[in-house]
Amino acid sequence: MTTLALTSLLAAGPAGADGGSFWLPAARSTTAGEVDSLFYLILGISLFFFVLIVAVMLAFVLRYRHRRERPAEPSRDHNLPLELTWTLIPVVLVAVIFFYGFRDYLDITTPPRNSYQVQVEAQQWSWSFTYPNGYTDSVLHVPVARPVELVMTSRDVIHSLYIPAFRIKRDVVPGRYAKVWFEATEPGEYDLFCAEYCGTNHSNMITKVVVHPTGEFETWLGKASNFLEQMTPVDAGRKIFQVRGCQQCHSVDGTAKVGPSLRGVFGHQVRLADGSTVTADENYIRQSILEPASEVVAGFDPVMPTFQGRLSDQEITALIAYLKSLDGN
Amino acid sequence: MASPAHTGGPHLAHHFANLDQQYQSAKLGMWVFLATEVLFFGGLFCAYVVYRANHPEVFLYAHQFLDKRLGALNTAVLICSSFTIAWAVRAAQLKQVRLLILLLSLTFLLASGFLGVKYIEYRQKWEHGLLWARRYHPEVHLVQEGPGHDVEVPGAAPPGPGAQAAQEAPVTPAADGDADRSRIADAASGPVGLAEPMPASGEHRVVAEPHNAQVFFSIYFLMTGLHGIHVLVGMGLMVWLIALAWRGAFAGGNFTRVDMFGLYWHLVDLIWIYLFLLLYLVH
């Protein structure tokens, strides 16, 4: 009774937002359908047994309520046939659940041969997706109705790539390659979470999966990947700043986050952890990008990962141009 | 159970019906405790098995830095201490207190001998930098001198495949083939004294150090270290038992505590029998 009242009270819940059911978000990948049908199978079995047990319990409680003049009637204290049946029926049911669970799992974890491969790199508190042509972005763009395989590795601790709309999740463990695949069925934007606890900003390690309608993905990729030529250095620098995870730890509005704020830093004196002060010129910024731990600003932990071999020179000069532009405003 | 001043027969605690129930309770409790010790060490044996099964070349390469003769000597020392403690239990049962004290002291000496040999081995590893992962800077490497005979030689190991950058292009990793894993024949005799420099006669093919060879030494120090701590605890208990025997606690034949300690000590010996085999005699 309380749970029924409860469920109606919560019907609004997150269900309404994206057209999913009370229990599950909308299924937006080919394998999501199988997972949902198994979910509802188990839900059905569970509801049946739950209602059965609670109903029988309540019936017995009411029917055999204690009255002083009516002691308990004699009844058998064991009944082998009954006990065997209520052992074997659950065995059969769970065997069915197990079978479907494993068969669907094989579909979820075996990527089709021609799937489009994207390299994913997880690091403390940001995702980066590298496309076959070398372009790296912090948002996952994929074509619709085409199998996409993510080959993932982590630079520091265990993360976990979780896209609820596609019903996929895989831990990204440092020191190995984790693989997960999906085939989106509907264009749109879906959430991508980190599902394995990874520290302070674990709950902000969120990004989007943008599913492009057929044909639009290639044009997007073409335009996005040579942004260095098309954009001004300052705009290109701003894009790199947002895409490569810098903004996760450095703000541009003066508030210190995990790292120091970079507003009005360029060209001014910076006090380092070892007490010395140095002017933040191009070399200092290039040095702190490639070997962050060498000159750490006072009052901050040396947790910045190195970008050695992950940012090209062109990208670093664009970043420096962007930081210069932060000086005045 | 016995109050020290009591020198009569074994003392019956108030909640037991008879002496046998009391003795069997202590015995069952001790065996259950030994089961927990087996599982406690079992964790390390599981780490050993998993790493050896997945990286056999590391164990074949790295075990040759251990000195088989010292290992064998230590095994013999512990077996003798097992014998003396078993005899001590017999002495306690027969109320031969003087013999009991002698045998307990003998076991204590053998145990300290065992730790002495371990100290020598540890110091050798320390000097050659063959320590656990974070402090693994080997100053010795193996030189293949003639067929089937590897010899220790001071001097840093050449950069083996391990040093190759692990950040190569993230393509599905080709299994690290056996091609470059040197064929390490088992050493005809233990490596020559670590300290003596290798006579530089003729050309010697240097045995390349496999990936992550430090894991072997981590497991070696963890296993022998935890075992060593158990030996130390055993020696402490022996001092306590000798003190009790000196004050006549076992004169009345109340041998339960000596018996229980005997079981603990035999388990420490039993675990070393497997440690010696798995760490020293890899081939």
Added chain:
Amino acid sequence: MAVSTPVLPLTDRAAPAGATYLNAERGLRSWLFTLDHKRIGVMYLVVILASFLAGGIFALLVRTELLTPGPTIMGPDTYNKMFTLHGTVMIFLFIIPGIPATLGNFVLPLMLGAKDVALPRLNLASFWIWVTGATVAISAIVLGGVDTGWTFYTPYSTTTNTAVIPMTLGAFILGFSSIFTGLNFIVTIHKMRPEGMTWMRMPLFLWGIYATAIIQVLATPVLGITLLLLVAERVLGVGIFDPALGGDPVLYQHFFWFYSHPAVYIMILPAMAIMSEVIAVFSGKRIFGYRFIAASSIAIAILSFLVWGHHMFVSGQSSLANLVFSALTFAVAIPSAVKVFNWVATMYKGSVRLLTPMLYALSFLFLFTIGGLTGLFLGALATDVHLTDTYFVVAHFHYVMFGGTVIAFLAGLHYWWPKMFGRMYSERWGRVGALLIFVGFNLTFFTQFVMGSHGMPRRYFNYLPRFEGLHQASTVGSYVLGLGFMVVAAYLLHSLFRGAPAPANPWGSATLEWETSSPPPPHNFDEEFDASDPYDIESLEYDPAGGGYRRHDPSAIRLRPAGAP
């Protein structure tokens, strides 16, 4: 192994006639160094309930923080330390020792008609080891807190600069307290059963405690070596689990879960043990399917060691291992289901008295059934991929651990309260507390099932706005839960001082602990028993004068008085 502190020799407990274990000896020393299993049980009860209070406060802080998506009352780091403390305190300090150390310690020897557990000094050592371990673990708070979660997954636990070592050392020490309790109970049940009490004539509470002891003894050592290796990882850098030094973090998860899954059965088996007693007594008839319930306790104890991999389905475990662990996980679900069916069948044709223990028992059946059934979603591989590491899992294990173990703990506490303290609690307030806890619990955790299946990841300080409504409902539920516990604490404490004096057998149960006075004398019994039938409730009759139950013929189960030849 002997604690060489000055202890009162057991034999000289010549307590004055009519003295109970509570007032036989006075003074702090007579409590802190007691060897009496009843006093140790009461001391454990005090420290366990204090830990539950601390864990509950951490939980309320976590729920209050989650009222709004962004920071509400604390920052992300404080939040991470708060949910870690909630986890570690509730698991290592409260629920693992929980029922066995408190009710188990008190009731086990009484049910055997014995004078004490087999190894009383080991029992006291276990208590002091718990206190040491708890102090070391709690010291992590003053050293800056630990933010790894109660699972301490590497490589995060080896790279974070928070106080991981004190907490892991504390848990390591607490492990030994659990091992010694388990060891003590195994020896006691094997060696100290009275005349006539064969294995198949033992109360089911003892079967449950025995199965728990098997797991405590066989699983906890592996937790010990895992935590020791974690400390060695941080201090020395041994590189067994730390990938930066060539170790394998998934191997850590194998080590950790090899203990931690059997640990959840250390939590639930004593709860099931209490349920078998409470439901039989308050249904006024013999338990249904004694053999199946006893056998399923042991089956759960053994099968619990085969299934740990279902915590690692998406963590990089191989598909073969996923297959094996998923299949075995479904095997371990069967005995639990069988027990629930047997309990419901026990009520058939009974005379059900809805007193507070029975109310908690019915809540247990309701909540544990939900908890168990939601385990099916997590055991099936395909649905687990979507549901693991979300609030669905958080709701599942709270339904089983809280809805199961804590509710059963409350049932057992109310059931044995008269025997432990010689006072009756107020039935009216008991029912109010039970209702508040039931409603508060469902409001708190049923909402989390819905959040979880919609993809709300666990351990999130900041969450997407669309989950705000459910989080707020859950937080309100947790306040109702907190209120419920305050009500329970209030009337139980009140009953200690002004509760009606309790008769020897207030509920009409046939197990031996009701054959002595409430509270019992220090040496428990003056005679020996022929305890051949723990459930012959027919041999009891209600005695309106004393307000309790009496045996028609007390000498039927008594041999010659103790001491007489």
Added chain:
Amino acid sequence: MSERTASGVHITSLRTLVVVWIALLIGTWLTVTATYFDFGSLNLWIGLAIATGKALLVALYFMHMRWDRPFNAFVFLTAFAFLALFIGLALMDSAHYQDVVIPGYAPALQQ
């Protein structure tokens, strides 16, 4: 041949102790010499067989398992059974996920 204590506990004769002691020393010598012959894949199992033989000798005679209640032996064997279960399943899984592990990955040691 077997004496008994007052409360009926078996006392192992000195002769048995000495015989078992000698057997154990021989076993140790045997284990070491076994490493000088190459039996191929059998090496490990031969070593384990000898070691288990020695362990049984210690357990049965030095630890009185042969004259004690059989349940004590059962408890001891259960520990090994659960250990084998742990090692077996952990090994099975780790062996099957080595194909995705980056060989020689130890960044903290490479600098």
